[in-house]
Amino acid sequence: MSETAKWYVIHTYSGYENKVANNIETAVENQNLRDLIEEVCVPTEKVLELRDDGKEREVERKIFPGYVLVKMILTDDSWYVIRNIRGVTGFVGPGSKPVPLSEKEVAALGVEKIHVEVNYKEGDSVRVVSGPLEGFSGVVDAVDIERNIVTITVSMFGRDNQVELALNQVAAV
Incomplete structure (x- = not known):
C-alpha cells in the first residue's frame, strides 16, 4: 500500500467531529497503532462573534463541519480501525477507496505546520x-x-x- 504517512479526510456525522477524533486517538493508543496512525486533526478557526447584547466574544468554529483529518499510513488494519469508529461514515474518495490529500491541499488547509528557520531579523x-x-x-x-x-x-x-x-x-x- 503506502510507506509514508499521508493526510486523509474522514466523513463523520455532523457534530461528532471531536468525539470521533478522541475515539480514534483512544483506539490508536489501545491497539498500539501509533506507527500507522500518526495524527488526528479537526480543523478549527477562532472567530469574533457579535452577540445580541452588543458584546463580542471569541468562538472556535470548525472549518469543515462533518470532517476529520487523519495522517496515517494506509493499510488494511488502519483502514479497518478508522472505518469502525462510531460516528465515522467513511473516507472521502470514490467508493470505499480513500484518496490522500495532495501536498498543495495540505499546505492550503494549514494542518501541517511547516517550520522554517530564518537567518534574518528586523532591520536586515x-x-x-x-x-x-x-x-x-x-x-x-x-x-x-x-x-x-x-x-x-x-x-x-x-x-x-x-x-x-x-x-x-x-x-x-
Missing part, C-alpha cells in the same frame, strides 16, 4: 527569492514565525511599500 536587508516580487530587495520590518510571515519594505516605482510574504520567500542578502 533581504532579497525576494520567489513569488511575484522575485528579484526585489527590501528591509525586514517584522518576522512572525507563528503565522509563517515576514513583513518587508520594498522600494517599487519610487515609493516604499510594505508587503507580507511567506518566510521561505525571502533570503538574507
